[in-house]
Amino acid sequence: MNLESSPLITALQASGHRITRQRRVVLEVLEESREHLDAESLYWKARQRAPRISLATVYRTVAVLKQMGLIAEYSLGEEHGHFEAVPETPHYHFTCLGCGRVVEFDAPQVDRAVQELAERENLEIRAVQFSLTGYCARCRAGGPDGR
Amino acid sequence: MNLESSPLITALQASGHRITRQRRVVLEVLEESREHLDAESLYWKARQRAPRISLATVYRTVAVLKQMGLIAEYSLGEEHGHFEAVPETPHYHFTCLGCGRVVEFDAPQVDRAVQELAERENLEIRAVQFSLTGYCARCRAGGPDGR
DNA sequence: TTGTAAATGAGAATCATTCGCAAAAAACAA
DNA sequence: TTGTTTTTTGCGAATGATTCTCATTTACAA
Numbered sequence: 001m002n003l004e005s006s007p008l009i010t011a012l013q014a015s016g017h018r019i020t021r022q023r024r025v026v027l028e029v030l031e032e033s034r035e036h037l038d039a040e041s042l043y044w045k046a047r048q049r050a051p052r053i054s055l056a057t058v059y060r061t062v063a064v065l066k067q068m069g070l071i072a073e074y075s076l077g078e079e080h081g082h083f084e085a086v087p088e089t090p091h092y093h094f095t096c097l098g099c100g101r102v103v104e105f106d107a108p109q110v111d112r113a114v115q116e117l118a119e120r121e122n123l124e125i126r127a128v129q130f131s132l133t134g135y136c137a138r139c140r141a142g143g144p145d146g147r
Numbered sequence: 148m149n150l151e152s153s154p155l156i157t158a159l160q161a162s163g164h165r166i167t168r169q170r171r172v173v174l175e176v177l178e179e180s181r182e183h184l185d186a187e188s189l190y191w192k193a194r195q196r197a198p199r200i201s202l203a204t205v206y207r208t209v210a211v212l213k214q215m216g217l218i219a220e221y222s223l224g225e226e227h228g229h230f231e232a233v234p235e236t237p238h239y240h241f242t243c244l245g246c247g248r249v250v251e252f253d254a255p256q257v258d259r260a261v262q263e264l265a266e267r268e269n270l271e272i273r274a275v276q277f278s279l280t281g282y283c284a285r286c287r288a289g290g291p292d293g294r
Numbered sequence: 295t296t297g298t299a300a301a302t303g304a305g306a307a308t309c310a311t312t313c314g315c316a317a318a319a320a321a322c323a324a
Numbered sequence: 325t326t327g328t329t330t331t332t333t334g335c336g337a338a339t340g341a342t343t344c345t346c347a348t349t350t351a352c353a354a
Contacts, residue, residue, distance in 0.1 A: 115255040121252075134272040
């Protein structure tokens with residue numbers, strides 16, 4: 001069994017949390033995934049490696065990680081949350097109301113604006129939520145979904 | 148009884164929706180309020196003028212308005228949504244995790260970034276969600292709530 | 295005024311998320 | 325190792341926000 005420490009594991013451990021099989025698995029899934037997973041899919045993927053894990057544990061784990069700033073939660077236009085390991089460089093999301101596709105983009109101007117605001121108002125920013133919804137080029141043109 | 152048409156009423160009517168007493172009241176409350184109301188408080192305020200209105204109708208009304216782009220829904224760090232009539236000039240929110248205060252601010256840089264992105268990628272942007280959470284100056288200094 | 299499609303009220307249903315508690319597992323000390 | 329302590333887990337029940345169902349009412353065009 002792999003006992004290497006991933007960045008997330010190391011950080012968790014350093015903050016005094018216990019490293020359980022369940023947490024290890026959830027973190028692995030989060031690190032390996034390139035998509036934005038919601039709690040349910042995180043749960044099903046985790047179950048492949050830790051069959052007895054419960055949905056509550058998934059929620060508890062992401063809550064801890066979120067509080068530590070290691071992962072971010074997004075709404076992405078749906079009614080339930082999606083999670084993602086916090087990336088090196090911040091990026092944001094556009095969700096198409098037509099086809100549901102999620103496109104990531106970066107926006108240095110926004111990063112700068114946040115930093116300036118924080119300095120000017122003396123704020124400690126913990127999370128930035130910047131997401132756009134609308135219709136993508138394909139759907140505007142009367143795409144596959146025939147909006 | 149006031150039969151004048153507010154901007155929201157006019158827009159609703161123009162789009163082919165019926166103007167009911169309940170909708171009129173919900174719209175009035177939304178227009179008069181300077182705060183970000185959640186469905187529950189919208190419901191209680193509306194009941195003062197239309198005592199038999201139901202919570203479901205409040206939800207249905209904001210759903211229609213939201214879809215028409217007349218009001219915006221925000222998370223504001225809580226688990227339920229908050230609503231606000233869409234303002235002339237866009238503005239955004241900072242929610243303090245310490246004292247819960249919500250501060251509005253504008254960010255022309257962000258507006259510009261959105262516009263540029265939309266043009267470059269040929270997107271039709273319907274909603275912009277930009278909100279920050281963290282600790283305000285007062286709470287960082289060990290404010291009233293004693294974080 | 296009347297006919298009809300749209301909107302409402304009431305409560306049940308749904309869905310995501312959290313809670314409570316006894317049992318299991320980690321961390322730590324001996 | 326082994327025992328002790330404390331955290332975490334699993335399970336199912338509870339919660340809270342939002343949506344749905346459906347019989348009844350209402351707006352509004354003719």
